[in-house]
């Protein structure tokens with residue numbers, strides 16, 4: 078099938094590469110010339126495990142190409158995926174500017190009947206706007222459908238190749254048939270493709286992210302309460318996760334959620350609810366609990382050092398909003414760094430993937446270390462922000478030796494409290510007793 082993906086970011090690139098891998102003829106188009114130039118040379122604009130090999134192989138074998146010529150990408154395709162960004166506007170609603178720009182371009186340049194699938198996360202009712210924008214100049218029949226994406230950064234290729242489910246909101250048999258054919262290779266294990274009306278598909282994406290964010294904020298608040306009452310959130314998490322109605326996923330407390338999706342999707346969902354006059358009080362609480370949680374590591378640093386932080390130096394392990402990605406959008410590390418700098422603390426950070434993004438965002442306001450151990454030199458404390466594998470089992474003797482004083486503030490509960498006590502480390506984690 079001739080497929081074009083418009084927008085070659087985290088989502089568009091993964092979608093394009095995976096669709097090429099199953100034999101389609103894919104064009105990934107973007108307005109960012111530097112991104113496209115790099116991709117033509119197999120230089121990826123993002124860090125995503127397994128993606129580089131896919132891009133390289135499929136480009137070599139002629140199944141994927143990269144272009145800034147949107148008109149050509151549209152003209153040559155019978156199926157189009159829109160995967161451009163939908164950042165929050167000033168009122169928190171998802172800004173459809175890029176999506177609708179693309180839609181207008183589609184109408185202008187289409188050369189045949191086509192299916193247009195929106196992968197970008199868009200509010201309920203967007204398909205009608207996309208349809209109207211395409212219709213302005215369209216000379217052929219077209220079928221707009223909603224195909225929200227559920228991939229997780231850091232696991233994106235595996236998530237797309239083996240999805241839990243595929244959601245298709247469509248209003249025509251033609252669109253349903255085309256989408257079923259495209260997704261058949263990814264659903265051989267029997268996972269479902271769920272067809273529904275377009276509004277429900279658009280809502281499913283927001284409801285999924287709202288639910289996941291709720292679990293995280295709920296557990297963060299439970300963790301804070303555990304700490305006050307002398308309970309251990311690790312035990313509580315295992316205790317509730319064993320209940321089949323609850324399950325183990327998304328129960329780990331931490332320094333607050335970030336990333337390009339949860340914060341903006343929660344805002345957009347809240348906006349949709351407000352515009353509809355329907356209260357979504359749970360979600361408003363999730364958002365404010367998360368803002369509060371982003372202060373939790375600073376509070377713990379204060380427990381270790383008191384209020385006089387000026388002149389201290391902190392080693393930060395992890396800048397990305399989660400492990401497996403270089404994405405720092407809304408990362409809790411950014412809130413922590415801003416607060417530390419304001420208090421006169423110097424910061425030396427390490428991250429296995431996000432250093433280039435950090436340099437672009439923070440410049441020389443912080444120091445950067447080549448290795449996680451190097452970050453510790455001269456630091457008063459180690460603060461773990463992201464749960465990268467390489468931080469899980471460090472050489473603690475070396476950590477102790479290199480730090481000025483043996484203080485670890487662990488935002489991801491990576492280490493064993495008892496072991497830290499035995500090692501003589503002053504250890505503060507989330508929802509567990511301190512050592």
Ligand SMILES: NC(=O)c1ccc[n+]([C@@H]2O[C@H](COP(=O)([O-])OP(=O)(O)OC[C@H]3O[C@@H](n4cnc5c(N)ncnc54)[C@H](O)[C@@H]3O)[C@@H](O)[C@H]2O)c1
Pocket residue numbers: 083084085086087088089106107108109112147160161162163175178179196197198199226227228229230337338
């Ligand atoms: N990142 C995720 O984990 C994830 C997961 C599921 C859904 N989504 C949704 O997918 C969408 C894309 O997210 P992302 O993280 O890939 O964004 P991104 O910012 O990484 O990529 C968006 C790309 O679109 C390009 N673009 C913008 N306007 C364009 C235009 N008019 N024509 C062509 N290209 C254009 C940009 O240059 C950029 O490369 C968003 O709606 C997001 O909410 C993201």
